[in-house]
Amino acid sequence: MSDSTQKVINSLKKRHRKEKVFRAAGATAIGFGFLLVFLLITDIITKATPAFKQNWIAIEVDFQPDLLGIDGLDLTRLPKGDYRTVLRSAIFEMMPEVSGRRDKRSLFGLISSSAEFEIRNHLVANPADLGKKVTVWVKVDDDVDSYLKDDVVVGEPGIRISEKQATWIKKWVDSELIESRWNSEFFSLGDSREPESAGVKGALTGTFYTMLVTLVLSFPLGVAAALYLEEFAPKNRWTDFIEVNINNLAAVPSIVFGLLGLAVIINIFGLPRSTPLVGGIVLTLMTLPTIIIASRASIKAVPPSIREAAMGLGASRMQVAFSHVLPLAMPGIITGTIIGMAQALGETAPLLMIGMVAFIVDVPGGITDPATVMPVQIYLWADSPERAFVAKTSAAILVLLGFLLIMNSFAAFMRKKFEKRW
Structure with missing residues (x-):
């Protein structure tokens, strides 16, 4: 070799x-x-x-009219009764061995602050229980809920349960008064400062409305701009200037768009703060460059022979663009829209600037109602000191990922539907 x-x-x-x-x-x-x-x-x-489970306790509530402070014959006054007194009476009667003002306060603190509203809702829904003693299930406090879920020892960091309270809780558990249930209220309630009563419905609804506004504004504007620049605009220094600025806008930090929304959309045009309408407009400005760039690349990828064949058969430039080029480019356009919408779905900074960080309990009923979105809700819960909000934050992240998965699955279905081969 x-x-x-x-x-x-x-x-x-x-x-x-x-x-x-x-x-x-x-x-x-x-x-x-x-x-x-x-x-x-x-x-x-x-x-x-742990956030998908909630501990409830059964208490014997005596709905006597004199305790409620209402006339037993006037059922219209049921929502205005003194349910806090009724609840305290039921709790102290359940634990007669507890005496002293401090101990009673500690005992009452083991029950959720929403319990009085829960027994009120029970009586309003069941007015026949007026004057009777009935069993009502109410939520325990978030500290008790975390104590039971995490199986921790009293005295550990972050555990706000005393030895005496732990003894009372153990008695309830041994008596089978406490029951762990699926926490459906996590998906049916809005935000709350009490972890056991906090839900994602308000933020999820606000996210849906905000994404809807963003899609309705950004998709047609982005596609129209890309189609004009590729098919109709003359190639000169002005279109070059526009292209450079579109590419530059895609790299602008998102908080700048929030400042723009605050200065122009809210302060000049007077649109209401903290609404999906304003949030959608701000996110539209942020996602437009991404959609335009992706749409232009997709339109440019359509073979010139398609255009030439259509024009050879007598089609106008408008007919070529809308009947031949756009349908063939639609899968790539939808892909770019997915990328832009996914980016908008996870944005927090621009929405903080327009007030969507506000504490909002009510579920929005439209695009002009005050609302927040899932990323901001996660940010607020992650910043809360209560131990139970750790689980709520992680659960909200899973809900956000699920929302993104559903949105992407729908977009993938639409992309497959519009896909054509040549």
Whole structure:
């Protein structure tokens, strides 16, 4: 074997060895990325699991008219009764061995602050129970709920349960007065300062309205701008100037769009703060460059032969653009829209600037009602000191990911529907 042949063989071995190393490095990088995603999702699910359960306690409530401070014959006054007194009486009667003002205050603190509204709602829904003693299930306080879920020891950091309170809780558990249930109210209630009563319905509804406004404004504007620039606009310095600015806008920090919305949309045009309408307009400004750039790339990818064939058959430029080019480019356009909407769905900074960080309990009924969105809700809960909000934050992240998955699945379906081959 000649020296030149041996050099070629050695060179091939070296190249093959480098190729194997590169493939191994690429596979390792992909595996490491999947591992990190798996650990992240696992950690979120583990922390979120307690939020989907809620502990309730059964108490014997005596709905006597004199305790409620109402006339027993006037059922219209049921919502205005003194249910706090009725609740305190029921709790102290359930634990007669507890005496002293401080101990009674500690005992009453084990019940959720929403309990009096829950027994009020029970009586309003069942007016026949007036004058009777009935069993009503109410939520326990978030500290008790966390204590029971986490199986912790009194005295640990973050545990706000005393030894005496732990004894009372153990008695309730042994008496089967406490029951863990599926927390459906997490999906049916708005925000609350009490973790046991906090839900995501308000933020989820606000997110839906905000994304709806964003889609309705950004999709037609972005597609129209891309179609004009690619199919109709003359190639001169003005269109070059527009293209450069569109590319630059795609790299502008999102908080700048929030400042623009605050200065122009709210202060000049006078639109209401903290509404999905304003939030959608701000997110539209932010997502338009992404949609325009992706749409232009998709339109440019349509073969020139399609245009030439249509024009050869007598079609006008407008007919070519809307009947041939746009349908063929639609899958790529929808992909760019998905990217822009996914970016908008996770944005927090621009919405903070227009007031969507406000504490809003009510579920919005339209695009002009005060609202917040899921990323802002997660931000607010993550900043709360209560232990129970840790689980609520992780659960809200799962809901946000689910919302994103549904939105992307619908977009993928639409992309497949419009996809055409040539």
